[in-house]
Amino acid sequence: MTSRTGLPYHSGVDLTLVDLQVSRMGEIMAGEDELKLLGLSYEFVEQDLDNKSDLLLMSNPVYKKVPVLIHNGKPICESVVILEYIDDAYGTIGSSLLPADPYERAIAWFWVDYIEHKLVIAWKVAFTANGEEEKTEGIKQMLAGALTLEGSLKECSNGKPFFGGDSIGYVDIALGGLLAFLQGTEEPCGTKLFDITNTPHLVAWVERFIALDAAKVALPDVDKLVEFAKIRRAQISASIKN
CATH class of the missing domain: 1.20.1050.10 (Glutathione S-transferase Yfyf (Class Pi); Chain A, domain 2)
Incomplete structure (x- = not known):
């Protein structure tokens, strides 16, 4: 199944994190900590930056880099942007990580x-x-x-x-x-x-x-x-x- 953006979307798994494993060095750990803290289920798709997947290239055609969070088939790119998006989209199910003031x-x-x-x-x-x-x-x-x-x-x-x-x-x-x-x-x-x-x-x-x-x-x-x-x-x- 695909979303209107053309990205794969599997019913029952509305969050997909496209990122690296050990080689994810020098980036704010966008999303994964926050997803775990909020108790959210997600699919993790590991990337090899020497052989970038079609999923990564489709979801971040501008920078072609990780991390990318795909929510209901819609990609959100860049570490800090992902952190804020998760808080806005899911902060109501737990304590918000951003102050209200x-x-x-x-x-x-x-x-x-x-x-x-x-x-x-x-x-x-x-x-x-x-x-x-x-x-x-x-x-x-x-x-x-x-x-x-x-x-x-x-x-x-x-x-x-x-x-x-x-x-x-x-x-x-x-x-x-x-x-x-x-x-x-x-x-x-x-x-x-x-x-x-x-x-x-x-x-x-x-x-x-x-x-x-x-x-x-x-x-x-x-x-x-x-x-x-x-x-x-x-x-x-x-x-x-x-």
């Missing part, structure tokens, strides 16, 4: 954008650097970003456990979805992003987040990511030499 909602948007365009980009520079100078600059920006987020956590949480207050919110999902990747690439990046001396509140937040039942299910295995990071870093080094 317009100002607080805007603040949450700001920090999610900061994570994606400051922290993640700096991390990518450190991980893929082709020289020590570039790597050092990436690490410098990463650590500066961590300090900024430390202040953000204190401000947004108002002394409560999460960015969202008593329960996890939009910012928690955005940063929490990156934790396994950040931990898995500490060795090749040459730094530990959060530490008890400089970011004590974030260290405590990490412990609370990974202790959540949904996070235990949704987050990738760090050991597998460590191995993947070593392989990926070796590939990057080889391509630079060539």
Whole structure:
């Protein structure tokens, strides 16, 4: 069965997440954490970016990249857009991850954008650097970003456990979805992003987040990511030499 967009649509499975598995590095973990937290059933379609499927090319013809959420045959693309869409479409069945207050909602948007365009980009520079100078600059920006987020956590949480207050919110999902990747690439990046001396509140937040039942299910295995990071870093080094 197909939808009016031409994408496959199976009755009884109205949500399909088109994404990667272990190689999903450097992206906000769009959708999967949130789907699990809301207890929603969905079909996961793994992608090989070296051999992109027709489903991916049809659902995201502009950027041709993951992640893509397909809801009743209609594709939603880009990590942050997917997070907001899920909250708008399904937030009524549980606690909304975005604040009801317009100002607080805007603040949450700001920090999610900061994570994606400051922290993640700096991390990518450190991980893929082709020289020590570039790597050092990436690490410098990463650590500066961590300090900024430390202040953000204190401000947004108002002394409560999460960015969202008593329960996890939009910012928690955005940063929490990156934790396994950040931990898995500490060795090749040459730094530990959060530490008890400089970011004590974030260290405590990490412990609370990974202790959540949904996070235990949704987050990738760090050991597998460590191995993947070593392989990926070796590939990057080889391509630079060539």
